[in-house]
Amino acid sequence: MMQETYYSWIFKRKSSRKFIQEGLKEERIQSILEAMEGLTPLESDIKTEIKIMDADSMKGLLAIKAPHYVLIYSEEKPNNLENAGFLLQQVDLMLSAMGIGSCWLGLGKPTEKAVGKDGMNYVIALAIGPTAEPVHRQSTTEFKRKKREEIYRGNHFSSVVEALRLAPSATNSQPWFLVEEENNLHAFCVKKGKLKAMFYEEINRIDMGIGLCHLWLAGLAEGYEVHLFRERAEKEPTLPNYEYTYSASFKKNK
Ligand SMILES: Cc1cc2nc3c(=O)[nH]c(=O)nc-3n(C[C@H](O)[C@H](O)[C@H](O)COP(=O)(O)O)c2cc1C
Structure with a gap:
């Protein structure tokens, strides 16, 4: 990962919650998937998997409606939640750098098609997609x-x-x-x-x-x-x- 490039987005990122439901072009999804190969874990001995899935992968009355979700799965080990947060925040910053909206989604559950397997459990997701509003803050005073x-x-x-x-x-x-x-x-x-x-x-x-x-x-x-x-x-x-x-x-x- 090019850590230096993501650093600057710390000062501009924000949560997006109003997504355009048509979703992202396939090439955009592919470039996110490629960039995700370079993520750095907090704990290298914890197995994880990160997937980009469609709108029907998440449910819950309070869940943000988005055309795509980035779901992280992890094996159950000490510090697995800290590790999941560490990994998915890199994705949040990467999306901000790409001008794609995202919001962490604690209030949501994976649907049947998105539950974990191979000894890994669903941890949390990001709602992602194109937005009608700007995805960046102009100044840190807005935080x-x-x-x-x-x-x-x-x-x-x-x-x-x-x-x-x-x-x-x-x-x-x-x-x-x-x-x-x-x-x-x-x-x-x-x-x-x-x-x-x-x-x-x-x-x-x-x-x-x-x-x-x-x-x-x-x-x-x-x-x-x-x-x-x-x-x-x-x-x-x-x-x-x-x-x-x-x-x-x-x-x-x-
Ligand atoms: C682990 C986690 C779970 C979150 N879950 C939700 C959620 O379910 N729904 C929501 O609207 N925002 C959710 N958020 C977004 C936070 O409310 C938001 O990050 C915080 O208010 C700061 O605002 P900012 O991201 O725009 O800087 C979550 C954030 C984190 C880190």
Whole structure:
């Protein structure tokens, strides 16, 4: 993947929800499929499959109606949801770069023809297609997001954190918080009460993967070697109401 080219779309992308139902030309679908071969996983030992399917692959009263959906399937393994978020956010940015509308779709279920197989389960989808409206923002002031100080404790990685700050998340909940420690950023995810946890716990893990994708792309764009890893132990000192997820280390390329 040409990571540098996707980085700039972090600052312009937005969710599109009004699709032209005729759909994309076959060549456009082919070029998305080709570009998807170059995606980078967060966890290379988790088997996944990403497919582009037609309008009849998703159902649900609240599901966004689109001419195509990009569905991701994964084997059940620790960190599989973070990995799915990380992968599909690359597709979201790629589509933005191609001028194609997209929106993450948590409120939807695959129809019979789109359920998983070969030991892999459906995780989540993007609704995609041509739109009647612009698919880009003109300025970062159009993003409705938390302020940097609400999601970051540190002072050396502000521009890298800015990319994560702008990342999309389910219901725009922005569950992340970053703690700087030397050349590392430790990523924490907000803990929900019992009732909210039923809905949010899984989707927040996808959100974290999306945020890590932006963090990674920003680090690469700034000339760092970026290593993403999950430490075994809970990071100390733990933030109240947050739990540790992943860390990113940044090393300047010589
Ligand atoms: C994991 C995930 C699931 C989402 N599910 C839906 C959904 O079901 N329906 C919808 O309209 N938007 C959905 N969204 C889009 C978010 O509401 C949107 O990304 C957020 O409000 C930020 O807006 P932006 O993407 O335009 O920057 C989802 C986003 C994420 C990351």
